[in-house]
Amino acid sequence: MRACFGVKAQQLISRGFFHPVSPSAVRWRAAQIRLFCSPSADEGKPGPSMLRHLTSKIKATGPITVAEYMREVLTNPVTGYYVRNNMLGPDGDFITSPEISQIFGELVGVWIISEWMGAGQPKQLQLVELGPGKGSLAGDVLRVFSQLQSVLGKTSASLHLVEVSPALSRLQAQHLTGTCSQEADAEDEPVYRRGETAAGLQVSWYRRLDDVPAGFSIFLAHEFFDALPIHKFQRTQKGWREVMVDIDPEKADQLRFVVAPSPTLASSTLIQAGERRSHVEVCPEGGVIVQQLARRIAEDGGAALIADYGHDGTKTDTFRGFKGHQLHDVLSSPGSADLTADVDFSYLRRMAGGGVACLGPVTQRNFLKNMGIDSRMQVLLRNCSDASTRKQLISSYDMLTNAAKMGERFHFFSLLHLSRLAQPKRSEGLKLEKKSPAPLPVAGFTKLSFS
Numbered sequence: 001m002r003a004c005f006g007v008k009a010q011q012l013i014s015r016g017f018f019h020p021v022s023p024s025a026v027r028w029r030a031a032q033i034r035l036f037c038s039p040s041a042d043e044g045k046p047g048p049s050m051l052r053h054l055t056s057k058i059k060a061t062g063p064i065t066v067a068e069y070m071r072e073v074l075t076n077p078v079t080g081y082y083v084r085n086n087m088l089g090p091d092g093d094f095i096t097s098p099e100i101s102q103i104f105g106e107l108v109g110v111w112i113i114s115e116w117m118g119a120g121q122p123k124q125l126q127l128v129e130l131g132p133g134k135g136s137l138a139g140d141v142l143r144v145f146s147q148l149q150s151v152l153g154k155t156s157a158s159l160h161l162v163e164v165s166p167a168l169s170r171l172q173a174q175h176l177t178g179t180c181s182q183e184a185d186a187e188d189e190p191v192y193r194r195g196e197t198a199a200g201l202q203v204s205w206y207r208r209l210d211d212v213p214a215g216f217s218i219f220l221a222h223e224f225f226d227a228l229p230i231h232k233f234q235r236t237q238k239g240w241r242e243v244m245v246d247i248d249p250e251k252a253d254q255l256r257f258v259v260a261p262s263p264t265l266a267s268s269t270l271i272q273a274g275e276r277r278s279h280v281e282v283c284p285e286g287g288v289i290v291q292q293l294a295r296r297i298a299e300d301g302g303a304a305l306i307a308d309y310g311h312d313g314t315k316t317d318t319f320r321g322f323k324g325h326q327l328h329d330v331l332s333s334p335g336s337a338d339l340t341a342d343v344d345f346s347y348l349r350r351m352a353g354g355g356v357a358c359l360g361p362v363t364q365r366n367f368l369k370n371m372g373i374d375s376r377m378q379v380l381l382r383n384c385s386d387a388s389t390r391k392q393l394i395s396s397y398d399m400l401t402n403a404a405k406m407g408e409r410f411h412f413f414s415l416l417h418l419s420r421l422a423q424p425k426r427s428e429g430l431k432l433e434k435k436s437p438a439p440l441p442v443a444g445f446t447k448l449s450f451s
């Protein structure tokens with residue numbers, strides 16, 4: 001198994017200070033939204049070219065939205081955080097569930113097979129992962145596919161990875177295909193890398209979900225939506241105003257939050273009527289991706305499993321940075337730290353629309369328990385006599401499921417084809433039609449029974 005690197009859970013999960021902007025402050029002025037940690041002299045070096053890039057942009061066109069700031073900092077093709085760094089793991093900035101224990105990916109693999117069966121075992125199965133990081137989750141899922149080959153039978157399975165970072169795509173290729181992958185010749189090819197696993201399964205890499213071919217697919221997005229750019233809005237006496245990023249007039253090499261003096265396109269269109277909170281974050285890019293997933297699932301069948309930290313439309317200021325497993329001021333040294341915001345599942349549900357069924361969010365603890373993590377642990381412990389491996393197994397189980405660690409902070413949410421939950425049709429005499437068996441329960445969201 002992958003080792004559990006003893007991340008301090010509290011560092012991963014304690015966030016969310018909020019100091020409201022004074023309601024009268026509606027000119028371009030400093031917004032006291034929140035500073036998790038003040039910049040200090042010994043902090044990691046600022047990405048100088050990223051800071052220079054951002055300050056020139058702001059000087060040329062004025063303060064930028066938080067979404068534009070986040071997009072530039074994370075995915076700028078030259079200096080973006082994800083584009084340049086390998087940020088995952090004990091030596092990186094954060095660690096994720098698939099990196100903590102292989103059990104996580106194995107249970108997700110079982111979920112995929114279960115949904116494929118629930119859909120009537122289609123002959124083609126595309127596994128599509130958004131933001132695959134090091135490729136660990138996909139690797140663990142593919143191992144389950146190999147182990148359950150007898151169940152999958154002659155189904156033609158393929159893996160499709162949507163990854164914006166060339167550096168991470170190389171790591172994924174190494175992990176999943178060894179040396180058996182190749183970059184595309186032309187830079188603008190929709191499939192920018194292709195490869196084959198040792199078991200002969202085709203793997204393709206794309207920059208955008210749009211480029212993934214149509215067909216029955218199971219989509220996975222683990223800690224992907226939290227990395228997408230958010231807009232931030234503040235309620236003021238004059239109505240909703242967008243929070244922007246500006247240069248600090250007193251320190252030319254530092255950035256600060258300001259509140260837009262008048263409505264922006266985003267503040268006029270993205271706030272729900274009747275919104276009661278005084279600070280709101282909206283991720284329209286996440287909304288568009290969920291709409292694409294919903295359309296694909298409605299047209300071609302399949303399901304999406306989205307796992308992330310998040311809330312159901314209740315939280316306010318969750319924008320934060322991570323560097324070396326510590327909280328990091330989001331405006332300091334841009335490009336040197338991960339930026340993230342909690343996923344608003346109520347927004348994703350709204351954007352998915354009525355063409356698919358939405359399940360969840362359920363806590364990671366409940367999802368993994370419903371998927372049988374306890375039985376799996378018992379089997380692993382029974383077969384393991386090495387004391388230190390047993391200790392690692394127990395500590396990673398605790399990290400994944402403990403309510404005070406990742407167990408209740410992370411949630412699972414799913415989009416399903418409408419037919420998946422449809423009740424069997426009743427014939428005239430109220431007798432169940434023979435050809436319409438009751439749908440299989442959706443694993444993870446209801447308890448699986450092993451009787």
Ligand code: SAH
Nearest residue numbers: 082096131132133162163164165222223227
């Ligand atoms: N799913 C992995 C990695 C999470 S980190 C895990 O849980 O371990 C976020 C991942 O999303 C990285 O692989 C990052 O490069 C990718 N990513 C971030 N923004 C993206 C975007 N706009 N399009 C595609 N991939 C993106």
